[in-house]
Amino acid sequence: MLKYLARRLSATFLVITLVSMSVFGIFAVLPMDPAALTCGKACSAPVIEANRHRLGLDVPVQVQYGRFVKGLFVGRDFGEGAAAFHCPAPAFGYSFNRHECVTTLVAEAFPVTLSLAVGAFVLWLSVGVSLGILAARKKNEWQDRAATAFVLIGTSLPTFISGILILLFVALKFNLINPIEMGRWVSPLEDPVAWFRTFIFPWIVLALLYAATYTRFTRSNVIETSTEDYIRTARAKGLNERDILRKHTLRAALAPIITLAGLDFAGLLGGAIITEGIFNLPGLGRLSIRAVLRDYDLPTILATTILAAVFVIVANLLVDILYAYIDPRVRVAS
Amino acid sequence: MTAVVLEEESQEIVQRTPKQIAWGRFKRNKVGIYAGCATIFFLSVSALAPVITRLFGVDNHSIYDGTLNEFAMPIGAMGGISWAHPLGVEPGVGRDVFALLLYGSQLSFLVAIISTVAAIGIGMLIGIATGYFKGKVDASVGRFSDFLLSFPGTFMIIALSLPLVQRVEAAGIAHENAARILVLVIFLVFFGWTGFYRLIRSQTMSLRERDFVMAAQAMGASSWRIIVKELLPNLWPTAIVFISLSLPGYIAAEATFSFLGVGVQAPASTFGLVLSDAIAYWREDPAYLLIPCTILIAIVLALNLLGDAVRDALDPKAGR
Numbered sequence: 001m002l003k004y005l006a007r008r009l010s011a012t013f014l015v016i017t018l019v020s021m022s023v024f025g026i027f028a029v030l031p032m033d034p035a036a037l038t039c040g041k042a043c044s045a046p047v048i049e050a051n052r053h054r055l056g057l058d059v060p061v062q063v064q065y066g067r068f069v070k071g072l073f074v075g076r077d078f079g080e081g082a083a084a085f086h087c088p089a090p091a092f093g094y095s096f097n098r099h100e101c102v103t104t105l106v107a108e109a110f111p112v113t114l115s116l117a118v119g120a121f122v123l124w125l126s127v128g129v130s131l132g133i134l135a136a137r138k139k140n141e142w143q144d145r146a147a148t149a150f151v152l153i154g155t156s157l158p159t160f161i162s163g164i165l166i167l168l169f170v171a172l173k174f175n176l177i178n179p180i181e182m183g184r185w186v187s188p189l190e191d192p193v194a195w196f197r198t199f200i201f202p203w204i205v206l207a208l209l210y211a212a213t214y215t216r217f218t219r220s221n222v223i224e225t226s227t228e229d230y231i232r233t234a235r236a237k238g239l240n241e242r243d244i245l246r247k248h249t250l251r252a253a254l255a256p257i258i259t260l261a262g263l264d265f266a267g268l269l270g271g272a273i274i275t276e277g278i279f280n281l282p283g284l285g286r287l288s289i290r291a292v293l294r295d296y297d298l299p300t301i302l303a304t305t306i307l308a309a310v311f312v313i314v315a316n317l318l319v320d321i322l323y324a325y326i327d328p329r330v331r332v333a334s
Numbered sequence: 335m336t337a338v339v340l341e342e343e344s345q346e347i348v349q350r351t352p353k354q355i356a357w358g359r360f361k362r363n364k365v366g367i368y369a370g371c372a373t374i375f376f377l378s379v380s381a382l383a384p385v386i387t388r389l390f391g392v393d394n395h396s397i398y399d400g401t402l403n404e405f406a407m408p409i410g411a412m413g414g415i416s417w418a419h420p421l422g423v424e425p426g427v428g429r430d431v432f433a434l435l436l437y438g439s440q441l442s443f444l445v446a447i448i449s450t451v452a453a454i455g456i457g458m459l460i461g462i463a464t465g466y467f468k469g470k471v472d473a474s475v476g477r478f479s480d481f482l483l484s485f486p487g488t489f490m491i492i493a494l495s496l497p498l499v500q501r502v503e504a505a506g507i508a509h510e511n512a513a514r515i516l517v518l519v520i521f522l523v524f525f526g527w528t529g530f531y532r533l534i535r536s537q538t539m540s541l542r543e544r545d546f547v548m549a550a551q552a553m554g555a556s557s558w559r560i561i562v563k564e565l566l567p568n569l570w571p572t573a574i575v576f577i578s579l580s581l582p583g584y585i586a587a588e589a590t591f592s593f594l595g596v597g598v599q600a601p602a603s604t605f606g607l608v609l610s611d612a613i614a615y616w617r618e619d620p621a622y623l624l625i626p627c628t629i630l631i632a633i634v635l636a637l638n639l640l641g642d643a644v645r646d647a648l649d650p651k652a653g654r
Contacts, residue, residue, distance in 0.1 A: 019484055030497040156635040158586040160593050161627055164609065168616045168623070270486045274590065285489075292493045293595060301493055308486035316484070 004324055012317045019309045021065060027302060028061040034298035038096040054079040055096060055299070068093070068302075093299030095291075102303045105287060109271075112185050113283035116206070116275065117268040119199050124207035124214060125261060129254070131211070132218025137245075139223065147215055154212020163205045163278035171201045183280030202279045206272060210264060217260065221253040228252070255326065259319050266315030270308025284308070356571075359647040366643025372636035380439040387433045390420065394433040395601065402428045405618075413621030421625050424608075425615045434603040435626055439633070441515070441604050445597075446584035449519050450577055453526040458573060460527070461534025462561055466542055472535075479528040487525040495521065495596045511598050518597045522587060530576050537572060541565055571648040578644040582637035589630060605630045 035052035036043060052058045055078065056067055067076065071091035078085045078094040087094055087101035095102050135147035171177045177197060188195040225231065226249055234244045271285025280286075288304035291297040350358070360366055379386060387393055401414055401423040408414025413422030413431070421432040464472035495517050502513040541547060542565070550560050591597040592606030600607060605626050612623035 015481065015484065018481065023485075026494070030494070030501075032497045032500075152635065152638060156582065156631060156638050158590055158630075158634070160590050160606075161609070161631065164613060164623070165627065168613070169620075267486075271489070273488060273492070274594070277594070288489055289492060289594070292496070296496070305486060305489060305493065308489060309484045312484045312486075 001324065005321065008317055008320055012313055015313050016310055019313065020069075020306045023302060023305050023309070024061060024065045024068070027298060028064070032296055032298075034296060037296050051096060055094070092303035095297050095300050097295045097297050098300075102299050105300060106284065106303060106307065109282060109284045109287045111187070112281050113269060113271055113276070113285065115188065115195065115199055116202055116272055116281060116283060117265060119203040120206035120210070120268065120272075121261070121265050123203050124210035127207065128211035128214025129218050129257065132215040133222055133245075133250070135215065135219045136222035136226070144219075147219065151212045151216045154208050154215075157208065159205060159209055159274045160278065162208055163202075163275055166201055166205055167278055177201065183282065185282055198281075202272075202275050202281060205278075206268070206275050214257065214260070218253070218257060221256060222249055225249050225253040255323075258322060262315045262319040262322075263312065266311040267308075269311040271304065356647045360643060363643045363646060365639055366647070369636045369639035369643060372632070373640050376439065376633050376636065377443060380436060380443055383433075383436040383440050387430075387436060390432065392419065392430040392433045394429065394437045394603065396430070397428045398423060398430060399428070402426075407615075407618050408622075413619050413625070415621070422619075422621055424611075425619045425622055426611075431608075431622065431625065434608060435605070435629060437602070438604040438608060439629075441598055441602065442585050442588050442633075445515060445519055445522075445588040446581055449522040449526065449584045449587075450580050452519070452523045453580070454530050454573055454577055456523065457527040457530030458534055458569070461531040462538050462565060462569070464531075465535040465538025466557065466561060466565065468539075475531075479531060482525065482528055485525070491518070491521040491525070491591065492594060492596050511602050514597055514599065518588070518591060522584060526580075526584075530573075530580075533572060533576065534569060537569060538565060541568055575641070575645045575648055578637070578641035582634045582641065585630075585637065586634055 033048075035048050035055060035057055038051045038055070039047050049058075056064060059067075070076070071087070071089070071093070073089055075089040076087050076091040076094075078087065085094060085101075087103060090103060092102040092106060094100075095105060098105065131147050131150065135144040138144050172179060182198075184198065186194040186198060231244060231248055234248050239247075269284075271283055271288055273285040273289050275281070276283045276285035277289060284304055284307070288301060288308075291300035291304070392398075398419070401408060401419065402425070403409050406426050406428075408423040408425055410416055413425070415422045419430050419432065421430075421435065423429070424431055424434065460475060464475050495514070498517045499513050502517060503509055507513070508516050547560060547564050550564050555563075588597065589604065589606040589609070592604045593610045594606075595610070598604050598607060608626045609623065609630075612619075612626065616623050
């Protein structure tokens with residue numbers, strides 16, 4: 001197991017390095033000049049050049065990448081002399097347009113995205129898996145048909161449409177959220193009720209889409225597992241249906257769902273762009289989309305892209321380790 | 335397979351090809367038939383957009399004077415629905431919503447069909463090649479697709495499309511909306527081919543170990559012949575199922591990206607653009623928001639139901 005762990009860890013580290021390098025490379029070859037976008041109408045050639053130097057964009061891309069990595073570990077200074085600005089480690093860069101270290105921006109946005117992702121995750125997993133089990137147990141009965149209808153609606157509604165419809169025609173129409181306070185971040189530790197009210201509709205929107213997929217997946221897995229020989233054996237030795245389902249069917253049927261759930265959750269941690277945008281939630285998704293659409297704030301874009309990729313890669317690693325722990329065949333095979 | 339016909343059962347047993355069996359299964363699925371008819375209806379209506387709009391005496395660029403009141407809101411109930419404007423009038427500007435959506439659906443279908451076909455073509459080509467020949471190329475393509483999956487695709491498309499559209503325009507390849515559509519399609523394909531590639535690769539790997547492939551190899555058939563004559567006919571059902579299940583996804587994706595401001599821009603129209611405009615008027619003119627929503631959901635739903643029916647017909651074990 002240790003050997004397996006070491007191999008997977010080093011592979012993950014390599015992939016993270018490669019991904020961050022490619023993100024840097026991709027944005028470096030774009031025909032965009034981030035320095036020219038730092039000063040708006042006040043831009044003149046000397047100002048742009050000075051800002052280019054302050055942002056550290058006047059050196060080749062590999063040097064920029066080196067400085068970026070170094071900044072992650074020891075912090076980084078932007079500019080020189082009196083105008084210098086220090087970002088402590090882990091420094092993702094300095095957002096010129098917001099006059100703020102990117103790490104600060106990310107740290108402000110992350111709790112919002114985390115709240116969104118955790119709540120939606122709990123909701124979609126509980127609804128999706130239980131509905132899937134129900135549909136499989138009552139195959140071809142009305143419960144199954146209802147679950148199929150739910151799956152169809154969930155998969156046919158693009159998130160932006162369900163988001164708009166729920167926001168406008170449920171939440172605002174019935175005054176369930178205050179349009180002025182909408183999307184204001186409240187910590188669940190300070191005011192759990194306000195936190196819940198802020199997030200309940202975004203959770204529903206996100207969970208609708210995922211729960212549909214999970215219902216379908218759980219249903220087909222449970223049905224498939226139910227036909228296995230060991231289930232028949234369990235039934236033959238006189239176990240009651242409840243125990244068969246709990247101890248034999250679900251154990252095998254739900255294992256692949258761990259993989260899916262881990263990756264979907266990690267994908268959401270990188271920011272739910274559409275849901276955050278519609279509900280005006282100041283999370284990572286809105287941070288990154290604003291960085292693109294408002295002023296092409298390159299340091300923020302780089303940081304959020306790399307972070308989103310890292311979440312997925314790390315989740316992949318965790319899921320693999322969990323799997324190897326559960327199923328010894330995985331360790332041997334790879 | 336030849337059937338042995340017993341004499342007492344003189345009823346003739348007709349041989350059926352897999353195609354006929356699948357078609358027979360599809361025909362029995364009523365929902366599938368309705369969804370198929372609805373899909374054909376949507377596709378033909380959008381393909382015939384110029385003819386149909388002319389029949390109704392509207393177009394997608396004229397501003398219809400006298401249809402808006404002094405607050406630039408449509409006159410009449412339900413967003414100004416009338417015989418002249420069957421789906422109402424656009425608030426603020428005064429264009430015909432029916433014509434806007436018809437031409438918009440043309441663009442949506444165009445993007446979705448090109449993206450699906452391209453993603454599946456590339457996935458098929460690479461999947462067969464790596465699954466059949468294996469080796470180092472297979473290993474590195476596999477790694478590359480893993481690598482691609484770890485990128486936040488949606489966000490990368492948004493972040494990169496603006497500068498890339500500028501580059502495409504500067505290079506003179508395409509301009510304005512054509513450039514935006516081109517970039518969007520390239521991205522959708524770039525991030526979309528891996529799923530299908532994995533499926534085809536694993537199927538090819540199991541097919542190549544089957545007896546009929548070994549027999550062909552023993553007879554000295556070339557790799558090319560084996561791929562075209564032995565493997566491809568067995569992979570088509572998978573491809574058809576995948577096409578019918580990805581098409582609605584791409585329709586929704588196109589709408590989402592144009593809603594976010596990436597992709598087609600005004601004065602052209604797509605569902606996403608109309609909807610992002612309609613949010614501003616939701617209290618005064620909810621019909622302008624709800625009508626495009628309903629039509630888009632109907633299209634995606636019809637395609638999804640058709641996809642399910644096609645899957646049930648070609649691969650009855652899946653999803654059961």
